Structures are given as C-alpha cells and as structure tokens.
Amino acid sequence: MRTLDDLDVKGRRVLVRADLNVPLDGETITDDGRIRASVPTISTLVERGAKVIVCAHLGRPKGEPNPKYSLRPVAKRLSELLGQEVAFSPEVIGTETVEGLQDGQVALLENLRFEPGEESKDDAVRRAFAERLAGLAELYVGDGFGAVHRKHASVYDVPQLLPHAAGKLIVAEVEVLRKLTDDLERPYVVVLGGAKVSDKLGVIANLLTKVDRLLIGGGMAYTFLKAQGYEVGGSLLQEDQLDQVRGFLNEAAKRGVELVLPVDVLAATHFAEDADYEVVEATAIPADREGLDIGPKSRELFASKLADARTVFWNGPMGVFEFDAFAGGTRAVAEALVASDAFTVVGGGDSAAAVRKLGLPEDGFSHISTGGGASLEYLEGKTLPGLAVLED
Numbered sequence: 001m002r003t004l005d006d007l008d009v010k011g012r013r014v015l016v017r018a019d020l021n022v023p024l025d026g027e028t029i030t031d032d033g034r035i036r037a038s039v040p041t042i043s044t045l046v047e048r049g050a051k052v053i054v055c056a057h058l059g060r061p062k063g064e065p066n067p068k069y070s071l072r073p074v075a076k077r078l079s080e081l082l083g084q085e086v087a088f089s090p091e092v093i094g095t096e097t098v099e100g101l102q103d104g105q106v107a108l109l110e111n112l113r114f115e116p117g118e119e120s121k122d123d124a125v126r127r128a129f130a131e132r133l134a135g136l137a138e139l140y141v142g143d144g145f146g147a148v149h150r151k152h153a154s155v156y157d158v159p160q161l162l163p164h165a166a167g168k169l170i171v172a173e174v175e176v177l178r179k180l181t182d183d184l185e186r187p188y189v190v191v192l193g194g195a196k197v198s199d200k201l202g203v204i205a206n207l208l209t210k211v212d213r214l215l216i217g218g219g220m221a222y223t224f225l226k227a228q229g230y231e232v233g234g235s236l237l238q239e240d241q242l243d244q245v246r247g248f249l250n251e252a253a254k255r256g257v258e259l260v261l262p263v264d265v266l267a268a269t270h271f272a273e274d275a276d277y278e279v280v281e282a283t284a285i286p287a288d289r290e291g292l293d294i295g296p297k298s299r300e301l302f303a304s305k306l307a308d309a310r311t312v313f314w315n316g317p318m319g320v321f322e323f324d325a326f327a328g329g330t331r332a333v334a335e336a337l338v339a340s341d342a343f344t345v346v347g348g349g350d351s352a353a354a355v356r357k358l359g360l361p362e363d364g365f366s367h368i369s370t371g372g373g374a375s376l377e378y379l380e381g382k383t384l385p386g387l388a389v390l391e392d
Contacts, residue, residue, distance in 0.1 A: 001174070001391045002165040004041065007139055009050035011103050015137035016042060016167065017154045019144035019370055020056035020074045020108075023353070027073045031356055032081075034146065035074060037370045039081050041143045041167035042106060046082070051101040053094075053137055054078070054086075055109045055154055056144060063116030075108045082106065098136050118153045130157030143167025146348065146371035148386030149378075155386040166390045169370065174387065176345055176367045177378045185310035185343065186212055191302070191333055193218030194316030194350060197241045202380040208251050213258040213309075215302050217294050217318035217329060221262050221282075224249070230283045233267065234290035260305055264295030266319070266326060273323040292326040293319025299332035306336045313379070315347030315372060321354045330354045338364035348372035 007014075018038040023030045038054075045052045059069040075088035087107040089097035092115050097107045112118045117129025130153040134140070140162040142148070147155050148170070166174075188211050192200055197220040207214060216224055219236035226232050227245040252259040261282065267289035268277040279295045280286065294302070306312060314337060318329030334355055337344045344365045346352050349372025355362060362368055369375045377384060 001171070001387075003171055004044055004141065004165055004167065007141070007163070007165050009045055009048050009139060012050055012139055013053060013098065013101070013137040014045055014050040014139045014141055015053045015055060015133070015158065015162070016045065016141045017144045017147070017158070018042070018054050018056045019146035019169075020054075020071060020078075021058050021146060022074065024058075024073060029073055029077055031353055032077055033352060033356060033368070034370050035077050036081060037169050038078075038143060041141060041169060042078075043082060044168065045141070046084070046104050046106060049103040051098075051103060052106040053098055053101070053109065054106060055112055055133065057113045057118070057147070057154075058111050059113070061111060061113050063113065063119065065110075065114045069111050069113070071108055071111050078106075078108060093132050093136065095136065112152075112154050119150075120153070126153045127157050129153045130161060134158045134161040137162060140164040141167045142386060142390050143169045144386070145170050145173040145369070145374055147374070148371070148384045149374040149382070151385040156389055159389045164390060170387070170390070172367075173369060173371065173375075176369070177375065179343065180311065180313055180345060180379060181210075187309050188311045189213040189215065189306055189309040189342075191215040191217070191306070191312065191314040192316050193220065193318045193330070195219040195236055197223045197238050197245060200316075200376065201241075201244060202382070203376045204248055205251075206380050208248065208255060208257055211257060213260065213305055214252065215260045215305055217262060217298070217302070217333070218316050220316070221294070222291055224261050225282055225285075231285055231287060232291065233285040233287050235265075235285060236290070258305075260301065262294040262298035263301055264297045265291035266293040266295055266328075268292045268326075271320075273325060275325075277325070292323070294329035294332075296328075299329055302329075302333055303336040306333070306340060306342075309340060309342040312337060312340065312342045312344045313347055314345070315349065315351055315376060317350050317354050321350070321357065327354075327358065331358050331360075334358060334360050342366075345369065347375040
C-alpha cells in the first residue's frame with residue numbers, strides 16, 4: 001500500500017477522502033473525534049505544499065441536498081484545528097473553489113451524499129460521478145477509514161482514476177487491525193455490545209476461531225440469555241437470531257472459548273432516562289421490565305475477565321450509555337481497559353463516542369478506531385473495497 005511518502009504533492013491538487021461524519025446538534029458538533037483524526041494527513045499535505053481538496057459524507061441525505069447534513073460546520077472546526085482558513089465549497093463538485101486554491105491551502109467540498117452517484121449500486125452511475133470528482137484533482141489520498149467497507153464512488157472508483165496512496169489514518173488503522181489478526185498476544189479477549197446480534201453475526205463466527213474469551217453485553221446479550229431459555233421481559237430481543245445464537249454457544253463450548261454473559265442487569269420499567277429500575281439476576285428479569293445496562297456484579301465479572309488479557313478489542317456499549325443512569329456498565333468496561341497493560345483497541349462507533357462522552361482519557365487506550373463497521377468487517381475477514389483499491 002503506497003503512503004504519502006510515495007507521492008510528490010508540491011503544487012499539485014490532492015483529493016483527500018476523509019471521514020468527517022460527526023454528530024451534530026443543529027450546527028454544533030457534539031463529538032469532533034473524526035475531524036481531529038483527519039488532521040495529521042491534511043497537515044502533512046499542507047506542509048508539503050499541496051493544494052488540498054477534502055471530501056467526505058455526513059449522515060444519510062439520500063442523494064439530495066439537505067441543509068441539515070451540510071458540512072459547513074465541519075469546515076469551521078477543521079479551520080480551527082488546522083490553524084488556517086478552510087475554504088468551503090457549497091457545491092459537491094466545487095470547481096470554482098478548487099481553482100482558487102494556492103499551494104498549502106485547503107478546501108472542503110459539500111457532502112458527497114448530496115449526489116446520488118456517490119452511493120449508487122449502478123456501476124455506471126457511480127463511475128460517472130467518480131469521473132467528475134476525480135476531475136478536480138491530480139492525486140488521490142484515501143484516509144476515510146470509517147467508509148472503506150463501502151463500495152462508494154469517492155472510496156472505490158476515484159482511486160482507480162488517479163495516482164493514489166493511503167493517508168496516515170488508514171495506515172495506522174490497518175496496522176492496528178493486523179495486530180488483532182496476525183500478530184497478537186494472548187489471552188485475546190473481545191468485548192461486544194450494542195443493540196443487535198444480527199449486526200455482528202459474521203464477526204462473532206470468525207472471532208470464535210481466534211479468541212480466548214468473548215464477553216457479550218448491551219442489547220445483544222438478551223438474545224443470548226433468551227437462547228439459553230431465560231425470561232428477558234421487554235428487553236431488546238431478536239427472536240429470529242435465537243437458533244444462530246445457540247449455534248454460537250455450542251461452537252464456543254466446542255472450541256474451548258470462554259463466552260461470558262451478564263449475571264445481573266438494571267431492569268427498568270420503560271426505556272427512559274428517568275425510568276425506575278432495580279438490579280435483578282440476568283436469569284430472572286421480570287416480564288414487565290427491560291434490561292438497560294449490565295449490573296454491578298456483571299461489571300466486576302467483566303473487569304476480572306479483562307484483568308489478565310494481553311490483547312483486547314471492544315466494540316459496542318454495555319447499556320444505554322446516553323442515559324447517565326445506564327452508563328455504568330460501559331464506564332466499567334472502559335475503565336478496565338484503561339487500567340489494563342494489554343494492547344487495547346476501541347472499535348469506533350458508539351464505543352468511541354462513549355469514551356468521549358464519559359470523559360475518559362483517550363490516551364488510556366492503545367488505539368481508538370474511527371470506523372466501527374469497517375473494523376468489524378475487517379475482523380470478520382471480509383475484503384474492504386476501499387482498502388483493496390489502495391493496495392493495488
């Protein structure tokens with residue numbers, strides 16, 4: 001995989017595909033982690049005298065311009081982080097803005113997903129948009145790790161049209177993921193949470209052939225508990241995945257993988273921040289309640305199962321961390337990783353958001369990924385289109 005060091009960028013227009021898909025409250029960015037992660041690559045190109053054209057997506061505007069999903073607030077924050085003005089193009093194909101760039105200057109194009117060609121399943125439609133985008137630049141740098149599992153125009157087609165290289169973020173992310181697959185120290189422990197088992201079927205199946213211990217929390221834990229025959233009340237449940245989960249339980253037992261489930265939960269009267277709740281055994285959730293977090297015994301259990309780990313991958317919160325009352329399980333896992341001497345990787349998405357929301361030190365982890373879905377698909381053993389095209 002070529003890197004920035006392999007490109008002569010001085011005086012040349014370089015299109016950087018970044019991942020700037022940040023959460024917004026109106027025009028206020030509530031978590032700028034992905035923007036900060038894009039800065040090293042952009043700064044390097046600036047220092048080397050490139051004319052830098054940044055492109056990215058935000059949200060799901062479904063191929064139509066929508067002010068709610070404009071990248072204009074991101075341009076402002078990027079300007080602050082770079083310490084220089086970032087020209088914002090209100091057009092996705094911002095020819096006028098790009099033509100005005102001098103060496104060492106930066107422009108940000110409007111949301112790629114305002115154009116239907118970006119996400120089109122029709123190869124010809126996607127390619128046509130890619131040709132327009134590629135026409136803005138002479139070189140391409142892929143640095144949007146959170147999107148490399150998507151076969152989108154800016155991720156997959158444009159690098160086929162221009163000399164290309166991987167940015168610093170993608171190089172760092174791939175290096176970490178290779179440590180989790182090719183060169184890991186044991187015990188290797190994976191913690192999975194989040195809402196749905198179905199989102200993680202492939203990665204669970206693959207991890208059962210590699211890990212020593214698998215800890216399951218979050219909403220997906222209730223499908224595992226139900227598969228063992230326990231009442232889960234109104235907790236999140238995927239009935240159609242019960243047979244699949246029973247298969248995972250059998251496979252773990254067969255392979256000698258320790259599969260750890262919560263032993264107690266916070267069972268709430270309803271899904272709300274101020275809901276009344278009680279701590280109950282995970283095997284005895286009342287029919288009129290729903291589990292919204294792992295309980296205190298589970299937190300101690302999970303921390304103990306992480307204590308001797310040498311490699312840990314964590315993806316998915318242990319409960320509804322957005323509600324303070326139900327954030328304790330996620331905090332306990334995160335704090336156990338901070339206290340660990342292991343190589344610890346936070347797998348992007350809600351896990352990374354939780355680390356920042358809970359005010360935990362980001363440097364307490366070996367790596368915080370910017371791509372939840374991309375990380376999971378890599379660990380599942382899938383070919384990621386946006387990486388494959390950079391490796392040619």
